Amino acid sequence: MHPATSPTAGVPAGRNHRTPLTRRRFVRGLAAVALAAPLALGAAACGGDEAGDDGPVKLSVFWWGGDARAKLTEDALALYTKKHPEVTFEKTWQANQGYFDKLATLTAGGNPPDLFQIDDNYLAEYAGRSTTLDLTSFKDSGKLDVSKFPKSLWQYGVVDGKLAGVAAGENTQGLVYNRTLLQKHGLPEPTTGMTWEQHIAWAEQVAKKTKVPGTQDPSADYKAFWVWLRQQGKDLYNGTELGFTADDVTKWFELWKGARDRGATPTPDVIHEGNATDITKQLVVTGKAATSWVWANQMPDLKKNTKDELGVVAYPGDPSAQWARASMYWSVLKGSKHRDVAVDVINFLTNDPEAVALLGTDRGLPSNLDLRAKVSETATDPAMKQSIQVESDLAQKFGESPQVPIKGHSKVRSELTKAAENAQYGRATPAQAAEQFLAACKSAIG
């Protein structure tokens, strides 16, 4: 744009028809470079596979959780580095919300973690797409020791005959209630084994006396629905199909419509708030309901968010419908360059006495039964003691584990929430909402 340019650089005759050629060639070359660059980089990355595990290894680890979990996990990993100075870790962690979006993006972007935390909501999605390494051979060779795990617990990590994840801990459904509130009003505490009708009647009584709704309405909560289904002799999934019918869903929604009509639950907008998976938004800690439906290992975290004393029992109905669930797993990326190290780290985190003692019950009861006993004996934190107590009590009543949720489960979950909320806001009858849900499920897992 220099003013002197235009008069002096008058276009010579020969220029016009040659320039386009040059430009075209140039652009073609550029496109080739742009296309080739990722290929070359990709090839370079592949070449690294052969490098083996000699020399210093940097293992990337990714998990979800809060500050407390981050601290415990970092300490345990530091302990591993102390014992194996050649191995260091690149640690990334974040809140549960958005975790799986991030994990998927990292995987797609060619930068996935070697070792990551995953739960049964996504295990089949990842295992079904061969993103996770099959750990069976490591288990068989003893490099990965699950011999001290309850059998049903490690088997809950098997998808299509492949060991896709190793249980990082065990938990089960827990109905958490506000003990302080109940005691203040001289109300009885809920007990394990109450029927669903008794629970709702109890909640109605609580609401009348305390002006705090007695129970969160769990009709949008897949884990409550799941327990209820198992008590009816059904299941969430049966092979690659749904394990229930529209009638079952209608009955479930009607049960809770009854509870709402009796004033046992909060209003739909508050129920909606409580449907968020975020621990800090659970109604039992925000004071908007006397009970919340959670996982038993979330007790200590819940306690941090309220001054009131909390108690926990099993979900209503026959507690043998509950099972020893792997609260979350450790999985290894199939394409990881450091598979052996990653497997060894999992083995360390689940079977090393020091590491397990460090991690405590943050991810649920330790999977290794010997170490679980040790941790229970030495636990001092009251919240931790309580959740160990409750989970150990329930463990004696556990039934068979169901199959791990199938591919498409995350969508089934969100569709259940949508259908249940439709019924809660009175935009659909329980039967209509059930029909919608079934139709949406079929397209999700079909």
Next chain:
Amino acid sequence: MALTTAPDRTGRAGPAGPRRTRRGAGRARLGEGLAGYVFLSPWLIGLMGVTAIPMLLSLWLSFTDYDILTPLAEVRWVGLANYERMFTGDPSYWHAVRVTLTFALVAVPLKLAAALGVALLLNRAWRGVGLFRGLFYLPSLLGGSVALAIVWVNMFNRDGAFNSFLALFGIEGLPWVSDPDWALETLMVLAVWQFGAPMVIFLAGLKQVPAELYEAAAVDGAGTWRRFRAVTLPMLSPVIFFNLVLETIHGFQGFTAAFVLSNGTGGPVDSTLMYTLKLYISGFTDLEMGYASAMAWVFLVAIALITAVFFSTGRFWVHYSDGEEDR
């Protein structure tokens, strides 16, 4: 650079050796062209790497079953299946289209009206008007930020500031953001509130209207309303057109606030399931990136068509005064 090469080239381009000259000139030209491309390269690499190649890739992906986790080399070509499913097999897709159209049809005109109204007020010469211009522009500076959306959710939930304000007048408010009948409206209000950008453009447009037109109109006996109708609006029509096109596109692309309000679910009961949010959920939560890519391309074509409609109707109501003066 041109200064040094140009005389050089003209010097060689004498009648002495036509062949040599042409080749020499070509080399110089190539050098010059190359230099040009080198200078362009930051932009060019950006365009290719960040826009063009990913776009073409997503076009290809829209015909595949890509699920993010599977390597690109292993995706399967599924032809038009994604498009077919979108148009015939996914009711929630059409729901998202309806939500997005409702949002744009209500929020965009209101936002433009608010922007124009405030611009008219701020166009007068009073003391401290500069301060007010700044204050009204402030919400737009914050843009589509996550922080703002969080503030909005907290303001409009059951125990939020807005309901406390209503309580002063004895009105019991609703849980706006968790009520499926009101959640989208709350987002519309947020969009309208951020009218600063079009307002500034309107303000600049108003400054361009020649004062003598108003004087002439006033002499002819036109009142305030008549002057607005017959002078301001026609003179401002190119600016209105510009804002309309821009804000419509912007309105269709609303994502952040809906994502934050609903924790990324489009809830309560899909009431805030904007098109872009549906696309995001399909791609990243349901791991159906092929399907999400197809949605993105339909979205692109739809926005292009709507913009084309604006441009084709523009000649009936947009007046470019300078062009008419020349004729």
